[in-house]
Amino acid sequence: MTTLVLDIGNTAAKYGCFRGSALAESGSVATPAELRAVAEQAKAEHVLLASVAGPAEPWANALGGVVSGKVVVYESGKTPVPIANAYATPHTLGADRLAAAAGAAYLLPGRPVVVIDAGTCIKCDLVLNNIFVGGSIAPGLRMRLQAMHHYTGRLPELLLPSTSEAAALALCGTDTRTAMLSGALNGAVAEVNGFVSSYRQQHPNLAVVLAGGDAAFFESRLKGHIFVLTELVLLGLHRILVHNVG
Template sequence: MRTFALDIGNTAVKYGCFDGPVLLETATGQTAAQVMAAVERLQPQHAIVASVAEPTSDWAATLRRRLPGTVLEFSSATTPLPLRNAYATPHTLGADRLAAAVGAAWLRPHQHILIVDAGTAIKCDLVEGGHTFRGGSIAPGLHMRFRALHTFTGRLPLVEIPADGAAPLPLTGDDTTSAIRSGVLNGAVAEVNGFIASYQAQYPGLSVVLAGGDAAFFQPRLKGPIFGIPELVLIGLHRILAYNVEL
């Protein structure tokens, strides 16, 4: 049985097509035409649509005209989940955070899990015991930090992450550009490592899962065993769809 997971983010649209539990194909930065072309080519039976940016209704309506089965519009507040959601305000919870939690709980069952999702924002979220989403933290992502320094000052330049994200990063910048890079990048790494250490102190044996567009930058810089799962949100969406249509 083929399924289609569509993740509409703040900066990009991403899809994944699954055959049973296997992720067959994924692509990001997609237009609506590209998504529908993929649907026509891959011929999934069911789909799930999640968004943190725009309403899902138009996307879902278009998919329903093309798919023979269920098209599920994922809502953090109302969609049944294979996970307990202990967030105090589920109607404000981003679909990507909850989908990532479902994916992590499925991949790392019966464990305490810290999910570090480094994208537009840097989210550190806790799944307790592999069965309960507790919530976590949200902070500006790397690109947002660079843009903020440029936008809210009179003379600081707009700086980007180095093309080689794994290259050594000097602690002491010897010009304004390298000083900004040190402050933003070294600061973000120290921040995330601090969260990991604090959660590890509370939850011995904690499993740390890393996802998001900037995961490749963080992976070599975070302390302890880190499980990089780039398609974590798509995997979680697929599991939510499977739970709801009993695939």
């Protein structure tokens, strides 16, 4: 079975094409027409669309006459999922957070898991006994830098540093730029390590799964053993799709 999932996020719309249970291809699309072309080329039998950045219906409408099976538009709190959801407000839970949790539960059955999704926002979510419990949402790396410029009169607008500069970033900044970078980047690392440490104290057998566009930045900076899977959300969306189409 060939299936297609689309994660419409705040920064990009990422797709994953699955052959059976394996991710065969992934990429991004900018318009519903581009998604239609991907679905046609892949000969997708079923498609799931999930959005945290606006309505998914225009994307679904573009697939008319192309998909032979179901086009599932994910609705928070309504679409059936393969894990239980203990969130107090399930209708407000982003599809990306629940999908990442579903993917982690599939990969590490029976283990307590913290999922760190480092993207536009940094989410640290806890999954216990196949149940999404909840977690935290904080500004991502770019958002931290943008906020300091936006909400002050004199702090400059900074871009994320290159990989080599980030690797050499000192704890103690020696000018305004490096002080801002240290606060945003080193601060985010300390925050995530703090969450993971606290969760490990509560759950000694804890597994930590890292995903998202900024996963590479965090990979070498987090303490203890971690699993890195940048396409975790796509994998989880695929598990949700399979759960809905059988």
